Amino acid sequence: MNLGLKYLLLFLLLLVLFVLDLVLGTTYIAPGKVLEVFEEHGSVTETIVILGFRLPKAIAALSAGMGLSVAGMLMQTFFRNPLAGPYVLGVNSLSSLAVAVFMLAGGAGSALFLQLGVPFAACAGAFLGLVLLLILSHKIKSATHLLLVGMMIGFLAGALQSVLEYMANPSELKNFVIWNMASLSNVTGKDLLAFFILVLFSCILCLFSIKPLNALMLGDEQASLLGVNVKFARNFILILVALLSGITTAYCGPVGFVGLAMPHTIRMLLRTTHHLHQLIGCMLGGAIFMLTCDIISNLPVFDNTLPINVITSLFGAPFVIWLLFKSKTNFE
Amino acid sequence: MRSRIFRLRKPVLFFGLLLFLFSCSEEKEKVDVPFSAVENKYASYFKIYKRDRYTLLVTFLNAEKTDSAVYALFKGEKPELQSEIHGIQIPVQNVACLSSVFVGFLNRLEAISAIRAVDNMDFVSNQQLLDLSAKGSIKELAKNGPLNIEQTLTCGVNVLFTNPTGDKKKDIDARLLGANITPVVCADYFENHPLGRAEWVKAMSLFFGKEEMADSLFAETERKYFALKASVDTVSYKPTVFTELKTNDTWFVAGGKSSLAQFLADAGADYLWKDNGKVNVTALNMEQVIEKALNADYWINLHLSNMPSEILEKDKRYGEFKAFKTRNLFNNNRRLNLSGGNDYWETGLCNPDEILADLVNIFHPDLQPVKELKYYKQLK
Structure with a gap:
């Protein structure tokens, strides 16, 4: 099957899942009624459920999936580590810690400041995490060791976050705990538009990193010989990852496993190492994965919304175990 | 076994x-x-x-x-x-x-x-x-x-x-x-x-x-409580009520057999989840609450909110509820101390007749058992 056909199938699957996400939910609304809502003939309740609740959630799922999946792909190439991902290497943890510092240590006063400050803090935390990993990656050559160090950074950030939570006042703590639980349904209105545009813009910026990414696969020296400004390329990729990971974490909270699992799935599916195809594949695949998780988390059988992180982990964790078994020699 | x-x-x-x-x-x-x-x-x-x-x-x-x-x-x-x-x-x-x-x-x-x-x-x-x-x-x-x-x-x-x-x-x-x-x-x-x-x-x-x-x-508490209850027993209009705000994706509503549901029933209100048979809170999502409570008359117990705008800041979709549009929003945080502690949980629960008087006042203002609400306030 050629790549074009694969893209087409992925795109069609994405469309189907997007529509399914609008049709399926904890309350039953017949597909015909969903159409009526878009034709502006639906009842008030159905209109609010579809346009006010399900549609923003589906767009948030699509954006979060694209952002995290592309960030994971960039990190895996950047660190030349198949287990790299914003969640695994502690980037999300530092992003959460930065938000915790902002929200719990007296940073967030007004609602407006909270709205502006959280995305900034999340991006700054993600960037700090990446810089730290970059410095450590020069010292630590073993992929396994780097992975372990990343996990330790995650634990350290988690512990500091616990201290802040312990000392926080109840209302600040509540706001933070809610944010930290991760959710797709809390992004609405202008926030949703900003989220979608920022993710899309960052993904478009990734197009400028295709050549360096392909070259970096061969190692820094080979990349230099191919005319890539390695230092500039590394910094550029780092900023892109911080943007994608930070923006998604800011709006949806720390969502796990998407960034780790999806790039592998796409590489296996498309059978390509070219980063242009990986980028498009990850955008489509990440969106498909998150839409699927969102549909599952809102299935009527559960009688409530399951936390999105539970679903991504239920799918993501077995995948990582399988990956470890399948490719264990590569990580030595 | x-x-x-x-x-x-x-x-x-x-x-x-x-x-x-x-x-x-x-x-x-x-x-x-x-x-x-x-x-x-x-x-x-x-x-x-x-x-x-x-x-x-x-x-x-x-x-x-x-x-x-x-x-x-x-x-x-x-x-x-x-x-x-x-x-x-x-x-x-x-x-x-x-x-x-x-x-x-x-x-x-x-x-x-x-x-x-x-x-x-x-x-x-x-x-x-x-x-x-x-x-x-x-x-x-x-x-x-x-x-x-x-x-x-x-x-x-x-x-x-x-x-x-x-x-x-x-x-x-x-x-x-x-x-x-x-x-x-x-x-x-x-x-x-x-x-x-x-x-x-x-x-x-x-x-x-x-x-x-x-x-x-x-x-004395029991006597006052039942006197208030008796005052609404003959009232035919029972406004529909729902409670709480969502926490992340989950909207925890009081069970139909909970103390709050009893308060609402005794205050002559029609609690929307009165028939769910649960003592504990019930976890719902926003869709389920929208489906049932969009046109409810009253919305009470709104976490720490003091103004309608604070509710909207949490989620703009709250503005779609009829109770929000008509400003029939009542929160039990009238008596906060300087640190934010709520007297509702201190003296209120020991004096349920006073809470009931507030609720009767809210749902049946014409009866007006008390001149001024003690634990509740309307969010304006």
């Missing part, structure tokens, strides 16, 4: 223990009379048994009532007791309250001066206690988390009123007992009738020898 037997084992053991105690005591204390149980009218998570030399207070430690703690409250010389029964000499002089509702009960019993420690002064609204705290007379034992055992051991209290955690060993900590501090575990929040929780004043009164006062206070 095995688990059912296991669940039954503890109540059977407890009543066996009472029988055993009764039979042993009869031989040792020839003059003592048999236990006489004091019947509660609404509360079901404590029992009082009277003897002439002491009173037994039994408190249940979980919702299923499969575990309990037994306290023998005596005056003067300590009677011989089974090791499982915790003897407490009354009246107690030095107590700690690890929940603000206990402060409310002690306030009703005019026993605030016995309080030496609380969990966190931020939650306390009682002025007398705030004054004592300002003088440095009140210790805080759980300011930012779990109970600080070291501070508790050294704060000089004999009785610690606390809520159950589900782990009896943790609730009745051996280290505290060893230091002559008896944790009195009160599962008052499991009561599913507002008067059931208020009736706990009777249990608390035992520690201060103020049973008659408690009986009188409770009887």
